[in-house]
Amino acid sequence: AGLEGQNSFEYITNLSQVTSVDYVFDFDGKIEVWEEARRWGAKLAVVEINGYEGEDKSWLVSGGVDWRLVRAYGVYGDGMLREKEVRVGVENLVPIMLSAVKNQNLEMPKEGGMRVLAEADMVDVILRSIFLSGTSGQIIDVWGEETRFVDVAESLVEGAKMTRKKIMDKEIPEREIDEKEIWKNWEKIRWQPRVKFKEAIEETLQYFFR
Numbered sequence: 001a002g003l004e005g006q007n008s009f010e011y012i013t014n015l016s017q018v019t020s021v022d023y024v025f026d027f028d029g030k031i032e033v034w035e036e037a038r039r040w041g042a043k044l045a046v047v048e049i050n051g052y053e054g055e056d057k058s059w060l061v062s063g064g065v066d067w068r069l070v071r072a073y074g075v076y077g078d079g080m081l082r083e084k085e086v087r088v089g090v091e092n093l094v095p096i097m098l099s100a101v102k103n104q105n106l107e108m109p110k111e112g113g114m115r116v117l118a119e120a121d122m123v124d125v126i127l128r129s130i131f132l133s134g135t136s137g138q139i140i141d142v143w144g145e146e147t148r149f150v151d152v153a154e155s156l157v158e159g160a161k162m163t164r165k166k167i168m169d170k171e172i173p174e175r176e177i178d179e180k181e182i183w184k185n186w187e188k189i190r191w192q193p194r195v196k197f198k199e200a201i202e203e204t205l206q207y208f209f210r
Helices: 031-040 058-062 093-101 119-131 149-159 179-188 197-209
Strands: 023-026 043-049 066-072 106-108 113-115 139-142 146-148 167-169
Touching: 023 031, 023 119, 031 043, 031 058, 043 119, 066 119, 093 106, 093 149, 093 197, 106 149, 113 149, 119 139, 139 179, 146 149, 149 197
Parallel strands: 023 043, 043 066, 066 139, 106 167
Antiparallel strands: 113 146
16 A cells, blocks of 8 residues: 555554554664563564674563564665774775765775675665565574775775775785575565666765765
């Protein structure tokens, strides 16, 4: 059913006022949300982004809730952390993006690439995790596809309209990722990344410029 606009939504701050919900998305990992999902008989997707784990989640397996845990890594987009102390999967991307918006030389390896996940792809992953069958009780670890450093540099130079276009060859720490596990988790939700880095990075750069 289509929504006609913002007035179609009812904003409730007290969960005890809610009597029926079919799907619950929890980005903080709160046991209180799990308890409400159990009360409603709702499907629950607990989401961790770039290694943010929140509280201990041993209660997930306590029974009585149709749950799944989605752990998405390398997520970039509007609202991501811009500080140096960033999270899993974007620890190399953020410094490069900060250099781009400051019109400084980009420092990265000439060879290889990094696995990053566009915000829109992350949303697709979360929705598929809760709406598709076979995901109940599953831990789904999701990385994006690999983007070559040369393509990262080209997209940043173009997107940030850089006048300094020199790429400094610099080795950066690489995180070991099991390629078989990546594909295994993609198959759990019958999914592959669709959004290319070049398509999504411009909006993220505008966020970094602010």
